[in-house]
Amino acid sequence: MKELSLHILDLAENAVAAGACHVLISLETNGPEGLLRLSVEDDGAGMDPETLRRALEPGFTTRETGRGGNGLPLLHDAVQSAGGGISLWSAAGGGTEVRIWYPSAHVNALPIGDVAETMTVLLTAHPDVDVVYRHRDGSRILLYSTAQARQLAARDVRPGLAAWNWTRAVFAEGPV
């Protein structure tokens, strides 16, 4: 996948598939270390130690339908080739946290890509999940929540469209 925002979507979809009601995505750029840092935390079912140990193996999945098991390995490969790393934390019943980091200036650094495109998908497809996105870019910040978008649009004649448009506007403005 060519953009970090696509991996974010993949990680968020994993979280929703694990039964998460809340997904917190934190992105940090232009910090003092020159690193891009991303974490995706959820309150889903989590993984037992054996599943966690094998989570980066290509093709390993606990799902019984379709194929799968390549999202985390692909992300692992991408951050390694960009001179970065990945860490996973999870506990059965306690959710999961994926953290990655890599030097922003590395020749193989993944571009962030279109996060708004990712958020509109999550906004419309998962009405009962709150996805919070926080991007700290140096001293500026962008804070967005799908639940807040839905709340702000709830009284509109067309709430779905209003939440969609508000989401687009927040990301068009970017961190402030």
Add this chain to the structure above:
Amino acid sequence: MKTPADLAAIRVAKKHLVASRHDNMNAVRVTVGMGTCGIAAGARAVSNAFVEEIFKAGLDEKAIVVLSGCMGDCSLEPMVTVEVPGAEKVTYVKMDAAKAARVVAEHIVNNKVVTDYTK
């Protein structure tokens, strides 16, 4: 700025509103495969295109877009199924945003399956 507790309360309070729409058995149901293979093949743009075209057609309450994991044939991604109440489920393969617009206009609005994009 809202706290996580505030947001959780909002989610619970509004859940009946969103559930009513997503649980509407009379709605046309568009399912986009959003597994890793689908995302890598362009499913994100396809999902957004369906939603935008549904908004443009004014079908907010009559058609919903939901996601699934891998649909089982990664070489045919992005894959989409369209379920019109009372009709057989139709599977579209190798979709893109332009194809999504055509499926909304012809299949969802005019109830005519776009056989050019079926498996």
